[in-house]
Amino acid sequence: ETGVTQTPRHLVMGMTNKKSLKCEQHLGHNAMYWYKQSAKKPLELMFVYNFKEQTENNSVPSRFSPECPNSSHLFLHLHTLQPEDSALYLCASSQEDSGRSSYNEQFFGPGTRLTVL
Amino acid sequence: QKEVEQDPGPLSVPEGAIVSLNCTYSNSAFQYFMWYRQYSRKGPELLMYTYSSGNKEDGRFTAQVDKSSKYISLFIRDSQPSDSATYLCAMRSPGNQFYFGTGTSLTVIP
Numbered sequence: 001e002t003g004v005t006q007t008p009r010h011l012v013m014g015m016t017n018k019k020s021l022k023c024e025q026h027l028g029h030n031a032m033y034w035y036k037q038s039a040k041k042p043l044e045l046m047f048v049y050n051f052k053e054q055t056e057n058n059s060v061p062s063r064f065s066p067e068c069p070n071s072s073h074l075f076l077h078l079h080t081l082q083p084e085d086s087a088l089y090l091c092a093s094s095q096e097d098s099g100r101s102s103y104n105e106q107f108f109g110p111g112t113r114l115t116v117l
Numbered sequence: 118q119k120e121v122e123q124d125p126g127p128l129s130v131p132e133g134a135i136v137s138l139n140c141t142y143s144n145s146a147f148q149y150f151m152w153y154r155q156y157s158r159k160g161p162e163l164l165m166y167t168y169s170s171g172n173k174e175d176g177r178f179t180a181q182v183d184k185s186s187k188y189i190s191l192f193i194r195d196s197q198p199s200d201s202a203t204y205l206c207a208m209r210s211p212g213n214q215f216y217f218g219t220g221t222s223l224t225v226i227p
Contacts, residue, residue, distance in 0.1 A: 004160070040125055043161075043205070043217035056214075090160050096213075106215070108153075108160030 002026055004109035006091050012115045013081065021076040021112045023091030031096040032074040033106065034066060037088040049074060050096055081116045088113050120144055123206055123218025132227050136193040140206035140218045143187065147208040147216070150182050152191045155203045155220065164204075165191070196225045 004025045013019050025032060034046040048056035049068040063085075065077040074091055092106040123140045130136055138152075149168055153161035165180045167173045167189075173180045181190040189208075193200055203220040210216070 040219055042119075042121060042123075042219050043207075043215075045215060092160075105163050105166070108162065110158065110160050 004091055004093055004107050006089075006109035006112050008112055009110065010113045010115075012117065013078070014117050015081060015083070017081075018077070018079040020078065021089055021091075021114075023074040023076075023109055025072055025074075025091075025093035025107070025109075027093055027095075027107060029093040029095045029107075030071050031094045031104075032068060032071070033092040033094075034074065034076050035090040035092065035108075037090055037111070043090070047076075078114075081114075083116050086114055086116045120216040121206060121208060121218045124221055125219045127222040127224065129224045129226060130196055132196060132198060132225055134196050134225070136191075136196050136200070136223060136225075138191040138193075138204050138206075138221050138223070140189050141187055142189070142208055142216070144208070144210065144216075145184070145187065146210055148211055149209040150180070150189050151207040151209070152178075152180055153205040153207060153217075155205060157202075161205055198225045198227050201225050 007022045031050045033048050036044045045058055046060045047066040063080050067075040088111040090111045091109040094104045094106045121142050151166040152164045154164050155161040165175055167180050167182050170182050170184045177194045179192040201224045203222045205220045206218040208216050
């Protein structure tokens with residue numbers, strides 16, 4: 001496997017279900033991200049993990065719960081979602097250099113298409 | 118006011134045409150300006166990024182940044198059917214936050 005992989009690619013769940021999205025990066029990066037992509041809306045940054053520590057949480061509802069067990073893996077745990085949470089969930093990774101403000105490319109996975117019924 | 122504005126299109130052009138994609142932004146502190154291409158059922162992939170005002174060329178693609186007008190553009194010369202995708206502009210703040218446009222859907226007709 002190369003790059004950033006995400007599983008599952010498609011997920012349909014009811015509002016009372018609990019499911020998890022998985023992301024794995026094979027690039028040796030130290031930062032990972034979850035984004036939400038909805039139709040006709042900009043990508044929304046949900047969570048950032050830098051060196052395995054959560055450094056950003058953009059006021060995401062508590063029904064989304066991230067987990068970063070190591071620098072290669074990132075999970076998004078889902079529970080009691082709403083239909084408006086249906087979207088493409090993208091994972092990305094990058095190599096961040098502490099203390100430097102330089103551009104570090106984000107590499108995206110293919111996404112998980114989530115449908116909440 | 119949104120941080121980044123991008124016309125969602127859709128944009129449809131004949132093969133060989135020059136395509137112009139644009140974004141405007143409101144935050145003068147943005148430092149890096151990126152263009153991503155996203156094919157259907159795939160994640161975005163970085164096409165180009167620039168740091169300062171001016172032009173940057175890569176093959177058939179030219180990225181242009183005008184910081185005084187808070188306006189960025191992506192030009193595609195000799196467009197090909199394989200260029201059909203959604204193009205996302207993105208900007209990064211000094212605090213390493215990324216802001217994306219809504220994406221412009223482009224179709225190049227053979």
